[in-house]
Amino acid sequence: MHELSVADALVELVRRRLPAGALLRRVTVRIGPLHAIAPEAMQWAWKSAAEEAGWSGAQLELDLPPWQLRCLSCGRRWQSALVDELCTCGAIGAMLEDGAEMLLLSFEYDEAEMVSASTPSAPAQPQGPV
Ligand SMILES: [Zn+2]
Numbered sequence: 001m002h003e004l005s006v007a008d009a010l011v012e013l014v015r016r017r018l019p020a021g022a023l024l025r026r027v028t029v030r031i032g033p034l035h036a037i038a039p040e041a042m043q044w045a046w047k048s049a050a051e052e053a054g055w056s057g058a059q060l061e062l063d064l065p066p067w068q069l070r071c072l073s074c075g076r077r078w079q080s081a082l083v084d085e086l087c088t089c090g091a092i093g094a095m096l097e098d099g100a101e102m103l104l105l106s107f108e109y110d111e112a113e114m115v116s117a118s119t120p121s122a123p124a125q126p127q128g129p130v
Contacts, residue, residue: 003044006042006102010060010102013102015053022109022110022111023109024055024058024107025109026060027104027106027108028061029063029103030063031101031102034098039062039064042062046058066080066081067080067085067096068097069087070097071087071089072093074087074089083096
């Protein structure tokens with residue numbers, strides 16, 4: 001399934017930015033219409049990929065923008081759910097601006113307790129005479 005490879009790419013994107021040992025809670029991602037993402041399939045694929053990465057329960061927030069079109073005749077730019085929508089000037093032939101983007105917008109995580117415990121901060125306690 002196509003969404004599985006997108007989910008794997010997403011896991012890689014997050015892994016590169018997540019501090020070592022941190023536990024991912026939520027990730028927000030923008031995926032362009034060129035990827036033709038089906039939201040339900042994407043959620044399912046993410047759940048499976050996240051579990052494999054050790055982030056079971058991590059939430060996926062999807063931002064799926066519409067097509068960005070630009071008229072080749074008058075230069076007008078607009079957004080549409082339809083990839084082949086015609087410009088209001090009547091010209092045939094709108095150009096796609098993008099649609100292939102895959103952007104990590106934000107993510108939330110918990111610091112793993114075991115990791116923070118392994119870097120002890122010495123409490124500043126006065127040492128009495130032994
Ligand atoms: Zn136009």
